[in-house]
Amino acid sequence: MKLTLKIWRQKNAQDKGKMVQYPIDGIDGDMSFLEMLDVLNNQLIEQGDEPVAFDHDCREGICGMCSLFINGEAHGPDRLVTTCQLHMRKFKDGDTIVIEPFRANAFPVVKDLVVDRSAFDRVQHAGGFISINTSGNTQDANAIPIEKVDADAAFDAATCIGCGACVATCKNSSAMLFVSAKVSQFALLPQGQVEATDRVLNMVNQMDEEGFGNCTNTGACEVECPKGISLENIARMNREFMSASLKG
Ligand code: SF4
Numbered sequence: 590m591k592l593t594l595k596i597w598r599q600k601n602a603q604d605k606g607k608m609v610q611y612p613i614d615g616i617d618g619d620m621s622f623l624e625m626l627d628v629l630n631n632q633l634i635e636q637g638d639e640p641v642a643f644d645h646d647c648r649e650g651i652c653g654m655c656s657l658f659i660n661g662e663a664h665g666p667d668r669l670v671t672t673c674q675l676h677m678r679k680f681k682d683g684d685t686i687v688i689e690p691f692r693a694n695a696f697p698v699v700k701d702l703v704v705d706r707s708a709f710d711r712v713q714h715a716g717g718f719i720s721i722n723t724s725g726n727t728q729d730a731n732a733i734p735i736e737k738v739d740a741d742a743a744f745d746a747a748t749c750i751g752c753g754a755c756v757a758t759c760k761n762s763s764a765m766l767f768v769s770a771k772v773s774q775f776a777l778l779p780q781g782q783v784e785a786t787d788r789v790l791n792m793v794n795q796m797d798e799e800g801f802g803n804c805t806n807t808g809a810c811e812v813e814c815p816k817g818i819s820l821e822n823i824a825r826m827n828r829e830f831m832s833a834s835l836k837g
């Protein structure tokens with residue numbers, strides 16, 4: 590395939606940045622989107638040009654690092670896949686592909702397509718964990734019965750990889766889908782009850798401090814989420830937040 594790539598280039602956080610056009614040839618439908626960018630970068634290096642900076646780590650849909658906005662969609666045109674799992678067969682010969690970083694005030698651009706998503710880490714640190722007593726009298730997890738429906742919903746929430754596609758997609762740059770997944774994975778389990786009140790209050794407060802917007806129930810986040818995280822988690826987080834606020 591021959592393609593035209595229009596890529597956001599930005600030297601550093603202070604640079605204004607601009608779209609730059611690159612022709613590329615010899616792209617196979619079986620290549621992943623990131624492999625296609627590898628081909629471009631080899632080409633740029635051979636020409637003595639600066640390669641395009643982009644985030645990646647696992648390249649198998651687990652780490653949440655690959656954060657590209659492709660033709661106006663987070664993680665591109667496919668559904669329930671990350672950018673690293675997107676294949677070039679989703680495009681056709683002669684296509685123009687526009688590639689931008691995830692955009693949100695809380696995700697400042699570091700360089701080219703790389704954004705700083707440490708705001709998510711700070712939300713996690715505010716309460717996205719449980720404390721387990723390991724002093725010798727710890728109860729075996731398997732000895733605590735949990736309804737299957739709750740176990741399944743907690744597991745589904747725990748599949749959030751923290752990629753930030755929900756934020757990049759939302760017109761308000763809301764992080765509610767991410768934060769609600771992190772709250773829900775514990776709210777549904779007995780192990781998560783000890784810190785439940787503090788968890789939801791602290792995580793929501795941190796989310797607001799980081800500058801993420803609010804949720805207006807558009808649902809675009811759910812559509813673009815590569816892990817299919819459900820809006821039900823936002824409803825659950827709102828209930829948890831309300832009841833924690835009344836207790837507080
Ligand atoms: S909720 Fe989905 S889109 Fe948002 S960070 Fe988690 S996996 Fe990514």
Ligand code: FES
Nearest residue numbers: 648652653655673
């Ligand atoms: S590189 Fe890890 S999810 Fe894409």
